[in-house]
Amino acid sequence: MRKQNLTDYYKVMFTEYPDVVSVEQLSAMLGGTSNKSIYRLLKSGEIQSYIIGKRYRIPKVSVIEYLTGLQKSVS
Numbered sequence: 001m002r003k004q005n006l007t008d009y010y011k012v013m014f015t016e017y018p019d020v021v022s023v024e025q026l027s028a029m030l031g032g033t034s035n036k037s038i039y040r041l042l043k044s045g046e047i048q049s050y051i052i053g054k055r056y057r058i059p060k061v062s063v064i065e066y067l068t069g070l071q072k073s074v075s
Contacts, residue, residue, distance in 0.1 A: 009064050
């Protein structure tokens with residue numbers, strides 16, 4: 001059931017954003033959250049991200065999981 005809910009959310013949330021977003025785009029998606037707070041979420045693993053080169057890249061699905069509470073528990 002989790003996968004189906006996530007698929008439904010993905011179809012309607014943040015459709016104007018690409019599948020992988022930057023820190024700046026993530027800030028906008030979270031309503032203008034400060035970069036300091038964004039980096040804290042990324043470093044703690046609350047929102048899954050990848051570092052490519054020297055920049056964070058965040059799968060849009062990770063943002064949706066975080067906002068809907070469907071993310072996996074952080075160990």
